[in-house]
Amino acid sequence: MAAIPTPYTSAKPALKESAEDLRARIPGWGADLDPADRPSYPREQPGIETGAHWDFPERQPEKWPRERSVEHAFLTPVFGTSTPPKGASGAIRKYAYKYSEGRAAHWLLLVAADRVDATEHHVKSLATLHPDNPITETGVLSEFRRGGLSSRLGQKRADTNHQWIDPIIVAAPWVLAGLGGVAAIRALKRAAVGRK
Structure with missing residues (x-):
């Protein structure tokens, strides 16, 4: 297969405009064209193999629109398929x-x-x-068994400024879901009583 100049091949795409046109249109364009101004130039010299040269890989079949x-x-030639x-x-x-x-x-x-x-x-x-169990699956119990409080105090941790809100973020969806369920059951009971 012929090399296609894309981000997925080793071929360098040609400029759409000449270097002179770009330099005239964009102030400062090409400031690093002189090898003396580029610290990476010695590694760019011809003859130094970098191992970065490869051909376009075989494309993975697309089983659904990605x-x-x-x-x-x-x-991209290769992509994940585990979670459509x-x-x-x-x-x-x-x-x-x-x-x-x-x-x-x-x-x-x-x-x-x-x-x-x-x-x-x-x-x-x-x-x-088998519904989710927020007590065992969020690691709340390990806070009491594994020294959760002592690991937070006096340790100069970067995440101490938001630790107060973490229990709220974890528990709030469950509390709101529970309250919503109770409200739904009460509404169904009222509707059933109203029909009688």
Whole structure:
């Protein structure tokens, strides 16, 4: 297969404009063209093998439409397949890739998709015979068994300024879900009494 000048090959893409045109249009462009101004120049000399030369790899088959950054012309030759996007979190992830990776919207949507995915899995676990157990699965018990308090006091840890809010962040979704469940049961009871 012929080398395609992309980020995935060792071939250096040709400039769309000449160096002189770029230098005239962009102040300071090409400041490092003189090898004397580049500290990495000795390693760039011809004849020094860096091991960075390779051909375009065989493309992995795409079994479903994959998310692709708008900065890339096509999907990378190899990509993960362990967790295909599904549900509301998958829709949010797909939508995030409509934005450039340089925009906050892209990353904020991906973070939101992770939170939605976690919520989807918690709700799904409640529908099974083995729901999530926040007491054992969050490591709360190890705080009492493994010296949790002593590991936080007098240790000059970087995360001590937000430790007060960590229990709230972990417990709040469970408390809110419990309150929502109680409210739903009360509403169903009222509706049943109202029908009689």
